[in-house]
Amino acid sequence: MKRVDLALCWFVVAGVVLSPLYNTALVRAQLIGDAPVGLDGSVAVLCAGLALAWRATLRRGHLRADPATLAWADFDGRRPATLTRRLLGGWAVRFAAAGYFFAVAGVLIGFPPSLVEPVGLYVSVAALALVMARRRGFRGEAVLPLVPAVLGVFPSSPLWIFAVVALVAALGLSWAPSAARTASREELVSHFRERLVQRTATAFLDVWVLLPAGRPVPGLSLAGRYPALRFVATGTLARRHALGLPVFLALAVTAVHTTFPALTSVWLLGVGAYLALLPFAAPIAQLHRVPALRRWLTTSELRLRLTMALVLVVLAIGWTVAVALLGVPVSVGAVIAVLVAAYAVVRSVTRGPLDFGAMNLVLYEGVLVPTGLVRQLARGPDLLIIGLLICGFVP
Numbered sequence: 001m002k003r004v005d006l007a008l009c010w011f012v013v014a015g016v017v018l019s020p021l022y023n024t025a026l027v028r029a030q031l032i033g034d035a036p037v038g039l040d041g042s043v044a045v046l047c048a049g050l051a052l053a054w055r056a057t058l059r060r061g062h063l064r065a066d067p068a069t070l071a072w073a074d075f076d077g078r079r080p081a082t083l084t085r086r087l088l089g090g091w092a093v094r095f096a097a098a099g100y101f102f103a104v105a106g107v108l109i110g111f112p113p114s115l116v117e118p119v120g121l122y123v124s125v126a127a128l129a130l131v132m133a134r135r136r137g138f139r140g141e142a143v144l145p146l147v148p149a150v151l152g153v154f155p156s157s158p159l160w161i162f163a164v165v166a167l168v169a170a171l172g173l174s175w176a177p178s179a180a181r182t183a184s185r186e187e188l189v190s191h192f193r194e195r196l197v198q199r200t201a202t203a204f205l206d207v208w209v210l211l212p213a214g215r216p217v218p219g220l221s222l223a224g225r226y227p228a229l230r231f232v233a234t235g236t237l238a239r240r241h242a243l244g245l246p247v248f249l250a251l252a253v254t255a256v257h258t259t260f261p262a263l264t265s266v267w268l269l270g271v272g273a274y275l276a277l278l279p280f281a282a283p284i285a286q287l288h289r290v291p292a293l294r295r296w297l298t299t300s301e302l303r304l305r306l307t308m309a310l311v312l313v314v315l316a317i318g319w320t321v322a323v324a325l326l327g328v329p330v331s332v333g334a335v336i337a338v339l340v341a342a343y344a345v346v347r348s349v350t351r352g353p354l355d356f357g358a359m360n361l362v363l364y365e366g367v368l369v370p371t372g373l374v375r376q377l378a379r380g381p382d383l384l385i386i387g388l389l390i391c392g393f394v395p
Contacts, residue, residue, distance in 0.1 A: 020104045028108050032260070037109040041259030043159075045105040046118055047152025048255045049098030051248065054129040054145040056094050060137065062086040063183045064191035083180035087133060095126045109259065117159040121148070124166035128173075135176040142244055149251040153258070153326060205377065208289055208349055211282035214238030228299040228307045235283025236311055242279035246319050249276045254326040265329055270337035270388045272323070273316050277345045280315060284308045285349035305346055312342040333394030340387030348380025 020027040062083055065074070099122060112118060125148055132141065151157045201209040217237045224230060253272040256263065284304065287294050297304070316338045324330045360372030 017100070020107060024107050032108060037260055037262075040112065041109045042102060042105040043112055043118055044152040044255040044258050046098065046102040046122065047148040048252050049101045050095075050122065050125045051145045051147075051149035051152075051251075053094035053098045054125060054148065055142070055244075055248070057091050057129045057133045058137070058141060058145065060133055060179065061191060061195065062090055062133075063179060063188060064195055065188040066192055067185075067189045070185055070188065080178065080180040083183070084134075084178070087130075087180070091126075091130050091133065095122075095129070098122070105259070117163065120163040121151075121159045121166075124163040124170065128166040128170040131170045131173045131176075134178055134180070135173060136179045136182065146244070146247060146251065149248060149255070153251050153254045205354055205373075206289070208282075208285045211285055211349075212239050212242045212279050214282070215241060227297060228304050231297055232283060232304075232307045232311050236280045236315075239280050239282055245279060246276035246315075250319060250323050250326060253323055254328055257328045264392060265331060265334045266337045266391045266394075267388055268328065269320060269323060269330065269334045270341050270384065270391065273319060273338045273341040274344055274384055276319050277312050277316060277342060278348075281308060281312065281345045281349045284346070288350050288352050291352070305350060309343050309346045312345055313339060316342045331395065333391040336394060337388050337391040340391065341384055344380050344384035344387065347383050351376060351379040 065079065065083075102118070102122070129145075132144075147162060151159060151162060198210060201207060214235060215238050217234055220234045220237070221230070249272045253268050256268060257265070287297065287304075320330060320335065320338050354373070354376055356373070358372040358376075359370040360375075361368045362371050363369075
């Protein structure tokens with residue numbers, strides 16, 4: 001891409017991103033209209049953004065290095081500075097995005113009466129996330145980013161208490177040795193391999209390879225009766241480390257409901273359940289990504305899909321109950337939408353490998369649209385959207 005084209009692209013992106021700040025009335029009319037909004041909506045948006053930014057920072061994706069570079073060009077001592085610079089860049093972008101969404105929410109629906117607590121929470125959480133990502137991880141740290149999300153769900157929570165605790169913790173952990181200097185070669189290569197897989201999967205639109213890999217489940221075996229149920233149950237339990245995503249999505253759905261009370265719960269619960277269930281459909285997704293693995297499971301395709309759908313329905317009901325306990329109203333249409341989302345997940349992950357030979361290019365408004373590829377990618381989300389539209393008419 002030429003520099004002129006790149007500059008024009010960034011100019012357009014900046015105009016779209018900043019439009020809520022200089023064209024507030026039009027954006028508010030399009031996004032909100034005359035619907036009522038919660039008084040604490042901007043604080044809920046800030047807490048959700050901080051939780052997401054903190055969670056992404058703790059992944060420590062900056063601790064990566066090409067194994068070839070480690071073997072042949074890692075003798076000048078510049079690796080710690082490079083890793084630290086990479087950490088600061090990612091941290092700044094994530095928390096700048098959280099601040100941007102808070103500013104947009106405040107402009108559109110109103111800021112809280114006092115900005116001292118939200119700003120203090122923002123500074124303390126950003127500092128704690130940076131300090132924690134700078135050092136080596138410890139057991140249970142993945143739960144901490146959920147605290148700001150919980151604070152956003154309960155507007156009466158005193159933000160300043162957690163802000164002070166986070167600031168004190170950041171000062172206490174700042175003396176820990178930097179992981180950029182102590183990271184092992186195995187850890188650097190492992191993160192590099194993960195990033196390479198992510199970039200390759202994105203380039204080839206193979207998004208299901210990004211679903212979490214399973215971990216050993218002691219005490220369970222695939223040998224015995226009901227092999228389909230054993231396979232699905234074991235594969236689901238092997239993804240138990242992904243439970244943080246459904247919890248975060250439950251809190252996010254509650255925060256969105258607090259911010260926009262007029263938004264129907266059918267779409268909130270339907271989309272939320274779809275995203276929450278995706279990691280636990282990884283066992284059957286792996287079978288369809290690599291068809292050669294399918295021969296090792298002696299059960300019919302219909303029984304395998306129905307078993308996976310049944311397990312996901314059980315998980316979806318539990319997630320819906322948790323969301324209802326957080327204060328989101330659950331109607332009959334919303335319950336049906338959750339069930340539709342469970343089967344939409346099964347339909348999504350069982351599409352098989354993408355066929356790039358069936359592009360079926362169609363010229364539309366001067367643009368070549370690969371309708372065949374779009375049809376393959378829409379398998380699953382199409383059922384979800386159609387089902388949610390129909391459930392919107394159910395009381």
